Each structure stands twice: as structure tokens, then as C-alpha cells.
Amino acid sequence: xxxxxxxxxxxxxxxxxxxxxxxxxxxxxxxxxxxxxxxxxxxxxxxxxxxxxxxxxxxxxxxxxxxxxxxxxxxxxxxxxxxxxxxxxxxxxxxxxxxxxxxxxxxxxxxxxxxxxxxxxxxxxxxxxxxxxxxxxxxxxxxxxxxxxxxxxxxxxxxxxxxxxxxxxxxxxxxxxxxxxxxxxxxxxxxxxxxxxxxxxxxxxxxxxxxxxxxxxxxxxxxxxxxxxxxxxxxxxxxxxxxxxxxxxxxxxxxxxxxxxxxxxxxxxxxxxxxxxxxxxxxxxxxxxxxxxxxxxxxxxxxxxxxxxxxxxxxxxxxxxxxxxxxxxxxxxxxxxxxxxxxxxxxx
Amino acid sequence: xxxxxxxxxxxxxxxxxxxxxxxxxxxxxxxxxxxxxxxxxxxxxxxxxxxxxxxxxxxxxxxxxxxxxxxxxxxxxxxxxxxxxxxxxxxxxxxxxxxxxxxxxxxxxxxxxxxxxxxxxxxxxxxxxxxxxxxxxxxxxxxxxxxxxxxxxxxxxxxxxxxxxxxxxxxxxxxxxxxxxxxxxxxxxxxxxxxxxxxxxxxxxxxxxxxxxxxxxxxxxxxxxxxxxxxxxxxxxxxxxxxxxxxxxxxxxxxxxxxxxxxxxxxxxxxxxxxxxxxxxxxxxxxxxxxxxxxxxxxxxxxxxxxxxxxxxxxxxxxxxxxxxxxxxxxxxxxxxxxxxxxxxxxx
Ligand SMILES: Nc1ncnc2c1ncn2[C@@H]1O[C@H](COP(=O)(O)O)[C@@H](O)[C@H]1O
Ligand SMILES: Nc1ncnc2c1ncn2[C@@H]1O[C@H](COP(=O)(O)O)[C@@H](O)[C@H]1O
Ligand SMILES: [Mg+2]
Ligand SMILES: [Mg+2]
Ligand SMILES: [Mg+2]
Ligand SMILES: [Mg+2]
Ligand SMILES: [Mg+2]
Ligand SMILES: [Mg+2]
Ligand SMILES: [Zn+2]
Ligand SMILES: [Zn+2]
Numbered sequence: 001x002x003x004x005x006x007x008x009x010x011x012x013x014x015x016x017x018x019x020x021x022x023x024x025x026x027x028x029x030x031x032x033x034x035x036x037x038x039x040x041x042x043x044x045x046x047x048x049x050x051x052x053x054x055x056x057x058x059x060x061x062x063x064x065x066x067x068x069x070x071x072x073x074x075x076x077x078x079x080x081x082x083x084x085x086x087x088x089x090x091x092x093x094x095x096x097x098x099x100x101x102x103x104x105x106x107x108x109x110x111x112x113x114x115x116x117x118x119x120x121x122x123x124x125x126x127x128x129x130x131x132x133x134x135x136x137x138x139x140x141x142x143x144x145x146x147x148x149x150x151x152x153x154x155x156x157x158x159x160x161x162x163x164x165x166x167x168x169x170x171x172x173x174x175x176x177x178x179x180x181x182x183x184x185x186x187x188x189x190x191x192x193x194x195x196x197x198x199x200x201x202x203x204x205x206x207x208x209x210x211x212x213x214x215x216x217x218x219x220x221x222x223x224x225x226x227x228x229x230x231x232x233x234x235x236x237x238x239x240x241x242x243x244x245x246x247x248x249x250x251x252x253x254x255x256x257x258x259x260x261x262x263x264x265x266x267x268x269x270x271x272x273x274x275x276x277x278x279x280x281x282x283x284x285x286x287x288x289x290x291x292x293x294x295x296x297x298x299x300x301x302x303x304x305x306x307x308x309x310x311x312x313x314x315x316x317x318x319x320x321x322x323x324x325x326x327x328x329x330x331x332x333x334x335x336x337x338x339x340x341x342x343x344x345x346x347x348x
Numbered sequence: 349x350x351x352x353x354x355x356x357x358x359x360x361x362x363x364x365x366x367x368x369x370x371x372x373x374x375x376x377x378x379x380x381x382x383x384x385x386x387x388x389x390x391x392x393x394x395x396x397x398x399x400x401x402x403x404x405x406x407x408x409x410x411x412x413x414x415x416x417x418x419x420x421x422x423x424x425x426x427x428x429x430x431x432x433x434x435x436x437x438x439x440x441x442x443x444x445x446x447x448x449x450x451x452x453x454x455x456x457x458x459x460x461x462x463x464x465x466x467x468x469x470x471x472x473x474x475x476x477x478x479x480x481x482x483x484x485x486x487x488x489x490x491x492x493x494x495x496x497x498x499x500x501x502x503x504x505x506x507x508x509x510x511x512x513x514x515x516x517x518x519x520x521x522x523x524x525x526x527x528x529x530x531x532x533x534x535x536x537x538x539x540x541x542x543x544x545x546x547x548x549x550x551x552x553x554x555x556x557x558x559x560x561x562x563x564x565x566x567x568x569x570x571x572x573x574x575x576x577x578x579x580x581x582x583x584x585x586x587x588x589x590x591x592x593x594x595x596x597x598x599x600x601x602x603x604x605x606x607x608x609x610x611x612x613x614x615x616x617x618x619x620x621x622x623x624x625x626x627x628x629x630x631x632x633x634x635x636x637x638x639x640x641x642x643x644x645x646x647x648x649x650x651x652x653x654x655x656x657x658x659x660x661x662x663x664x665x666x667x668x669x670x671x672x673x674x675x676x677x678x679x680x681x682x683x684x685x686x687x688x689x690x691x692x693x694x695x696x
Contacts (some may be wrong), residue, residue: 008595018607019646077593156594163593165545168549169522171515176522184592195514199626201556202514205593208549209630243630244532245511245553246623248358248505259366270618275393275594278547280592298367 007285008144008331011152013098014087014112021182026086031069031076031113038067039086039153040075041116042163044279045135046154049128049148055264059331062145064154073126075117082164084183086112087158092249098149114157116165131270139278144331145342155275160184162279163205170195171202195303206280211252212240213286213335215265217293217307223341224263224290225325226297226305234326236306240283243295253288260295261305265289269339274333284335286339313342355633356492356679361446362435362460367435369530375433379417380422386415387434388423389464389639391453392510392627393483394502396494397476404477410484410493413476417430422430424466430512433459433529434505435467446497463507464513470664487626492679497520499679503623508532511553518543525661541575554628560588560683561634563611565641565655571689572638573613573673574645582674584654586682588631601636601695609653610644615639619688622681623655633681636687 018205022025030036040047047065053163075081077117117124123132136142160183170177170188172195176184185203188195215224215238226235241256243249250268257265265288274283297305308325313319317339328334357449368374388395393532395413423429434634439459465472473481484490491502518525518536520543525534533551536543541549563572563586573584589604591597605613613636622631645653657671663669665687676682 007595009597009600012595012599012603016592016603018603082666142452152594154594156592159593164546169517169519170518171519172551174517174524199490200514201554202519202629204556204590206549206554207557207591207593207595208552243555244364244504244626245507245555245628246357246500246502247360247555247630248623249605250621251358251360252619255360255366259633259657273596273598275596277594280547280593282595282597284597337383345645 006148007272007333008148009151009155009275009277010035010273011109011148013149014156015090016087016156016249018184021085021184024137027182030085030138031083032073033111034069035090035107035110036069037110037112037264038069038072039064039112039114039185040067040072040124040127041114041157041161042135044116044122044158044165045136045137045139046143046157047124047128047133048142049130049133050145051132055210059145060147061141064146065130065133066267069125072115075115075119079117080118082116082179084114084157084160084164086114086153088112098147100333110152114160114161119308131262137164144329145278155277158277159207159280160205160274162277163177166279169208172200189208197224208281209243209249210240210276210283211243211249211256211279211286212238212283212333212337213257213261213265213268213288214252214334215257215288215343216341218290220319222307223313223338224257224295224305225263225338226260226309227348229303231303232326234322235328236287236289236308236325237328237332238337239302239305240334243284249284251285253286257288257290258293258300260302261289262292263295264292266291271337272333274336283333287337310342314336316344355620355681356496356497356643357499357623357625358621359496359553361438363496363499364437364504364505366436366532369433375530378433379431380460381454381459383392383455383457383458384417385437386420387412387416387460387462387505388415388420388472388475389462389505389509390455390467390469390483392464392506392513393485393487394462394505395472395476395481395483396490397478398661399480399491407493408495410490412494413478413481414496415475420463423463423467426465426467427464428526430464430531432462432505432512436460446495448695458474460501462509464509464567465575476515490588492677503625506591506625507555507623507628508553510625512520513575514627515554519660520548529541552638556586556629557597558624558631559604559634559680560586560631560685561595561605561611561616561636562586562603562612562682563605563613563636563638564688564689566638570610570655571658571661571686572605572643572653573656573686574609574650575653579651580674582670584652584656584673585676585680586633586685587650587653588682589680591632597632597634601634605636605638608646608650610640610642611638612640614639617654620681623685631681633685635685658690661686665690
């Protein structure tokens with residue numbers, strides 16, 4: 001279960017061991033090690049099995065399918081397969097359901113890899129001996145049903161695999177690139193390319209910082225929530241937006257809030273953050289205090305924004321009252337920011 | 349001057365007016381408006397003038413050269429020129445030396461643009477009627493001599509221009525792209541390209557989150573600083589590293605500290621952040637509490653790391669004592685994190 005103040009997708013279950021990424025001999029040995037664990041992604045969706053056939057929505061009802069080298073080695077040889085090194089299982093409490101290691105084992109903990117392939121999905125599913133396996137179609141919703149441990153692994157794997165799927169050409173010269181360092185680098189194959197000289201970021205996976213903010217009314221007793229047209233009926237959430245180049249987090253909170261709602265923000269306070277691997281955002285959660293109250297939404301982005309009194313928020317959050325509005329699920333940092341505000345003193 | 353808790357490169361002097369980026373008619377009118385301000389970059393370095401010929405290092409001694417439309421309109425027509433929209437001058441205190449607007453003016457505040465060109469630098473310098481103009485060679489050092497206001501503008505302009513200079517090809521298909529939305533988007537010209545469909549980030553400027561941390565000894569009275577081989581003699585600074593995909597800020601602080609110094613970190617607390625436009629980092633400054641003390645540096649990245657007692661830090665920071673170690677200049681967030689620790693209670 002979620003620990004207090006822990007956001008979904010945040011648990012670091014594997015030790016990334018970044019020093020091993022340049023150790024080709026070690027990496028190759030671990031790839032063919034029978035103890036290694038492989039996750040299989042098709043079109044950036046991981047193969048999972050659901051506990052119940054009825055497709056219940058509860059968290060933990062979905063588990064990652066784990067493969068051994070022997071079961072995937074033919075895929076590893078295909079040129080279109082991308083294989084990345086995730087890390088080494090942390091030595092955990094042997095009672096944890098996560099660990100694939102036997103408690104009595106004296107060997108090194110297993111090494112995890114993830115594969116993305118464009119092979120036929122139905123044929124891939126046949127590789128799995130378990131029942132009820134699938135590649136979920138809607139990552140924004142379906143990937144919220146994993147355990148905390150597996151969600152953390154998926155956050156890392158999906159972000160890096162998504163980068164490979166979108167960045168296989170060199171943005172500096174348009175030429176082909178090759179994967180290096182266990183999947184954490186792509187280098188241009190054109191030896192004349194500027195991307196091989198000087199300070200640059202084109203070779204490294206991208207992480208997009210996004211601010212997400214719960215804006216508090218100057219009276220301390222209402223918060224500002226908005227809805228996009230694509231949201232489920234009745235759902236309102238925190239405003240959010242991409243941090244722009246040359247901007248601080250605090251300034252991004254002020255700019256995005258004013259752009260989307262017309263509300264001006266004064267003090268901003270960081271609360272917590274959440275990796276969101278769709279494809280590779282880092283959601284940086286803040287509380288912010290409004291210094292104006294008139295709402296004027298940017299209709300391109302937001303359908304409606306409103307001040308919600310504390311009591312309505314409590315009703316939605318703790319009593320499941322859907323009559324006024326619906327709050328996003330607890331796996332979202334928006335939910336956690338609202339809960340944080342409700343549970344703290346009303347004055348920042 | 350720096351306000352308390354304000355980091356260099358952080359002041360937001362222009363109103364970005366992102367809604368105007370899609371308004372081609374407005375943008376074109378403002379580009380040829382005689383009140384508009386142009387900054388001129390060559391090889392990502394802005395044209396500046398220095399007050400003194402001896403090249404003093406003091407902050408504020410360097411000023412951006414500002415151009416009018418008539419002075420740069422030939423450059424705007426060249427295909428290799430990149431022109432980006434920065435924003436509109438905020439209506440500020442008329443006594444501010446920043447504002448290019450006359451206090452009595454009733455017209456709209458001036459709109460700012462930045463140009464990057466590969467024309468001959470010597471010829472570009474001749475365009476400027478002022479003396480002592482140059483394109484500084486070493487951005488990491490030279491761009492620290494601007495006023496707070498101009499530093500904020502350069503942070504934005506240089507990050508976005510650097511993105512255009514490195515990302516002119518589509519990373520998804522390798523094809524050519526075109527600039528859009530005043531410089532905040534590049535779209536693939538290949539109408540079949542996957543980058544034009546679905547959720548993606550290839551079209552948008554990149555911002556790389558970096559954690560930078562002052563790690564405090566468990567005794568509360570020493571802090572961990574390290575030096576890279578390239579640092580000036582005697583300088584020690586905070587450890588820092590890129591946030592990886594699928595990772596929280598707090599976990600990045602723990603991972604990078606352990607990777608670089610061998611020291612294990614427990615609690616992490618966000619302090620402030622700083623845009624660092626070399627090329628487009630967002631430095632996220634944290635205090636962190638060590639839970640182990642043995643140092644074992646990663647020799648690929650760090651030459652030496654040490655625990656520095658509070659008194660030695662005070663001597664270096666406030667007394668300019670360079671005998672034990674030299675702290676980075678006050679324009680760096682590393683300096684501000686150290687100062688923050690010294691000025692607060694020793695216990696987090
Ligand atoms: N890195 C990025 N990834 C996706 N969309 C981006 C990115 N940066 C800017 N955008 C734009 O920002 C819009 C969403 O607005 P916001 O999240 O409020 O900043 C998207 O529709 C894009 O037009
Ligand atoms: N976005 C990025 N830009 C530049 N270097 C990166 C990036 N991401 C990872 N790196 C690598 O990180 C190294 C610096 O290590 P660190 O700053 O401690 O993470 C660089 O030498 C690169 O190999
Ligand atoms: Mg938004
Ligand atoms: Mg935005
Ligand atoms: Mg927005
Ligand atoms: Mg580092
Ligand atoms: Mg690193
Ligand atoms: Mg490092
Ligand atoms: Zn290249
Ligand atoms: Zn393309």
C-alpha cells in the first residue's frame with residue numbers, strides 16, 4: 001500500500017546501478033542469466049495479468065508478467081527490439097510479494113530488463129503460461145492498477161522505452177543513432193555530427209518537468225480546481241502545466257495558473273513529486289496561495305474552473321460524495337495534494 | 349541586486365504571453381514594430397557590452413546590446429536565422445534601469461525577440477553603435493555578469509535558441525522540421541510522421557531537471573562538498589546530477605549522492621531552484637541529511653569530496669578566506685544552498 005506522503009509511480013524498487021551501464025561484459029552476462037527478469041512491452045504497454053476476469057479496477061489487481069531469458073531470447077536478437085537495463089532487485093524483506101528471489105538464496109539478486117517489441121501482440125501473449133494476460137490499451141488509466149513496487153518499475157521502464165521509440169534519429173543531423181549504456185544513451189552514428197561534441201543533451205533520455213498546483217483562495221477555505229473536456233463527467237483536478245525553458249518552478253506555477261484560470265498566485269510551496277511515464281513527465285506538486293479570485297478560463301485548455309469550499313472537498317474525498325464533483329483517484333498526485341491541504345492547517 | 353532567496357537567472361522580467369505565440373498576425377506586426385527590442389546571439393552567445401575595458405568580473409558590469417527592427421531586418425530574412433518571441437516588458441517601476449520604455453509613454457510596452465545567427469561575428473559587432481561589445485566565449489562564467497533582469501531574459505532566450513540549434517531534425521523520422529509558435533514548437537514536415545500523432549514531446553523545447561544538494565552530516569555541523577577536475581583550484585561545490593526517467597527528486601538526490609560520494613542520504617528538503625541555460629537545465633536545490641559518513645568518490649565524475657565543518661564554510665563564505673577551500677560565486681545555487689544552511693538553525 002501507499003506509505004504516507006508517497007505517490008504512486010514513485011517507489012524505487014530496483015537499484016539502478018548506473019555504473020554497470022557501461023560494463024558491456026557484465027550486462028551481456030546478466031542478459032543471458034537464467035535468474036534475470038524480463039518485462040515485455042508492446043507499443044509501450046507492459047504485458048500484465050489481471051487477478052479477476054471481470055477486470056476489477058482495484059489497485060494491485062494487475063501484475064506484471066515476468067519472463068526468463070529462455071522465453072525471450074529470440075526477441076532479443078531482432079533488430080527492432082529495444083532492450084534496456086533497469087537495475088538490480090534491492091535486497092528486501094523476503095516476505096515481500098515483489099521479490100522474485102528465494103529467501104534462502106545466496107546468489108546475487110536478480111537483474112531486471114525491459115523489452116519493447118513491435119511483434120504481433122497476440123503472438124506475444126501466447127508466450128505467457130499464465131491466464132488473463134493482456135497489454136492494457138489505456139496507460140493513463142490501466143497502469144494505475146499495479147502494486148506500488150511494480151508501478152515504480154513501470155515508471156522507469158516506460159519512460160526510457162518511450163524515449164527510444166520517439167528518438168531513434170539524431171535531432172542534430174537527422175542521421176541514425178545507436179543505443180548505448182544499457183539504454184540510457186543514444187549516440188549519433190555520423191562521426192562528423194555536432195552532437196558528439198561539446199555540451200548537449202540530445203544523447204540522453206528526456207524528463208519533462210511539469211508543475212501541478214493546488215491553488216488556495218486568499219480566505220484559506222476554498223481551493224481552485226479545473227476540468228478539461230476529456231475528463232470523466234464531474235471530475236475536477238489541480239491545474240498543471242509544463243515548466244518552460246529559463247523558468248523556475250515557482251514562476252511556472254504562477255504563469256500556468258494565470259494562463260489557465262486568470263487567478264494570480266503569490267507564495268508557492270513545494271509538497272512532493274510524481275513520475276508520470278506518459279511518456280516521461282515529472283509532476284512537481286505545489287501548494288500556492290491566490291492573491292486574486294476572479295476566474296477567467298483559457299477555453300483552449302480548460303472547460304471550467306471553480307473555487308471549491310473545504311467542506312465540498314471533504315465530502316468528495318472522504319465520503320465518496322459524487323454529487324458536487326469527483327476527485328481524481330488516489331494514485332494521482334492531484335488527489336494527494338488535495339488530501340494534503342485538507343489534512344493540514346487551513347493557513348499555509 | 350539579488351532579493352533574498354532569489355537565484356541568479358530566475359527573475360522573470362518579461363511577461364511570456366504564451367497566448368500570443370499562435371497569433372501570427374500580431375507576432376509579425378510586433379517583429380517590424382520600431383519599439384520592439386531584439387537581442388542578438390551568435391553561436392548561442394548574446395552580444396553584450398562591458399562597462400570597463402579591463403573586463404572586471406563584477407555583476408552588472410555587462411549589459412545586453414539591444415537592437416531595433418531596422419538594425420536587424422536583413423538578418424531576419426536569412427534562412428539560417430532563428431528568431432524567437434520572448435515576451436512583453438512587464439510594466440515596471442519607471443526608475444528601473446531595465447525598462448526600455450519611457451515613463452510617460454502611453455503605448456503598449458515593448459515586445460522582445462531574440463535572434464541566433466551564424467553570420468560572421470566580427471561583422472555582427474560592427475552593427476552596434478556602442479563600444480566594448482563582444483560575444484562572450486565562456487557562457488558558464490561570462491553570463492554571470494549581467495543584471496538580475498537581463499540574466500532572466502538570457503536564461504529563457506539561450507535555452508530556447510539552444511534547443512533550435514540542436515533539434516532541427518525530427519528525432520522520430522529524421523526529417524526536416526519547421527519552427528512554429530514564436531519558437532516554442534518545431535513540427536515535422538513529413539505529414540506521415542508519428543510525431544504528429546498522439547502524446548509526444550518531440551515538438552517542444554526541452555528542460556532537463558537536475559538535482560543539486562547540500563548534504564549535511566548526521567552531526568548537523570558539517571556539509572559534504574565535492575570538486576570536479578575542471579573546477580578552478582581550491583573550489584568545492586554541492587553534488588548534483590540529472591534526474592532520471594521514472595524517478596522522484598528525492599530519490600535522485602539519494603541516488604546521485606551515493607553514486608558520486610558513497611554517502612547515503614535520508615530526509616531531503618526542497619529549498620529553491622535555478623534555471624541554468626547551458627543549454628537548458630533546471631537546477632533543483634535541496635538540503636539532504638546524510639545517514640552514513642564514509643566517503644568513496646566516483647572517480648569518473650568527482651576528484652575529491654570532503655566533509656567541511658561549519659566554521660570553515662563560514663570563513664570561506666563570509667570572510668573570503670581561500671585557504672581551506674573556495675566556494676562558487678553567489679550567482680550559483682550551490683552558493684545559495686550553502687548560505688541557506690549557514691543562516692538557518694543547524695538542525696533540519
Ligand atoms: N514537453 C511537452 N510535452 C507535451 N506537450 C507540451 C510540452 N511542452 C509544451 N507542451 C504544450 O503544452 C500543452 C499543455 O499545456 P500545459 O500542460 O498547461 O503546459 C500541450 O498541449 C502542448 O501544446
Ligand atoms: N540531459 C543530460 N544532459 C547532459 N548530460 C547528461 C544528461 N543526462 C545524463 N547525462 C550524463 O550525466 C553526466 C553527468 O552526471 P550527473 O550530472 O551527475 O548526472 C554527463 O556526463 C552525461 O554522461
Ligand atoms: Mg495545463
Ligand atoms: Mg504550458
Ligand atoms: Mg497550460
Ligand atoms: Mg554530478
Ligand atoms: Mg547522473
Ligand atoms: Mg552523477
Ligand atoms: Zn547526428
Ligand atoms: Zn518526423
